Amino acid sequence: MVTNGFYTISCAREPKARRSVRCLIVPLAIACAVALAPSAQASINYYWGPSGFNNLTPTYPTYCNTAWGYGCAQTGFNTIWDWSGMSKVNGDCVYIGWRDSSGTFYLNTWTSYCSEFNGSEFHITASAFSSLPDYKRAFCAYFDGSSSYVRCWERDTS
């Protein structure tokens, strides 16, 4: 009997030769699987753009406005949306941050990275700012319309 902590492999009722081979191969297969298995990744729901950038769903309520440079923000003014992310697939400059009820934007200037940084992925949290209003919307935007393609998402961290 061979035990690896999760599975118990019994070798008791087979001919000797086959049993020996089995006892040799099965632990090897398990060891290889453990050694080569990829680590688990967290899953995140994305807003796809531009075609899917205007989503409005009950779970992740988003409002998008071309006056914001093809930007989107959470519709619910509350305190729990304090995390914003973007995958920059192609196109020109992008920003992510927050927008409050008065129309003020809170941004990290690094997100102005443009086409030279296609392929990038950005996450920021509210703690990146020394002060933010209690009422804010996670916000992301890109600036050259149809040639841009980004995935943008926000997360409820409550």
Next chain:
Amino acid sequence: MRRIYVFYSAISAALAAAAVLTGVALSQLGRQESPRLVNVSNPGANIAVATLGASQAAELRGSGIGADHIRLLATREGLRFYTAQSDKGQPCFLTSNDAFNAREFNVVACLGDGSSAVPNDSKPLVDFSAAIKRPQESLMRIQRLAGFAADQIRKVGIIDEGGSVHTVPVVANVYATDVLEDTPARYIVAFDARGKEVYRHRLMFPVSG
């Protein structure tokens, strides 16, 4: 018969262990041979993932950053500056607040497609400065300067609305100010050891509130 069984069990256990060790060794070898795309000379210090909060560890996993890949470059003005490499080979830059109970990273940015070193001559800053743009104002206001700089950069600063330059030194490839009084600014600029301006980024946000 019992001896044969024990013999084969021992052989199989040894081979299984060898397979695991080979896998780990190959994995480490692959990491060591990957190009170093975080283009700063400060190597930083290895960070044990156990010293990070649970949310920070989850953030690393979500960004595809191996737990043994993160390095602390420096702590400045209440911020910690880290570099890392993603599983895709991208150079990653991270900051967090310098507090023992910091829940999350402030910023996680894995830049480019893994083919270019960052920072570089054309983009010598990885700037994480925080800015505010109010709808009734034309200029952004810088809340604080913070970021990573290439080796040749010795000072980073802003040019305000009157044209005055305000700089902070780059030490250990990072720069930071304490919280500014929301200073209106036109540009972020970088200077080399001779004091020559070698980079200028216009602060613009062509969006109405």
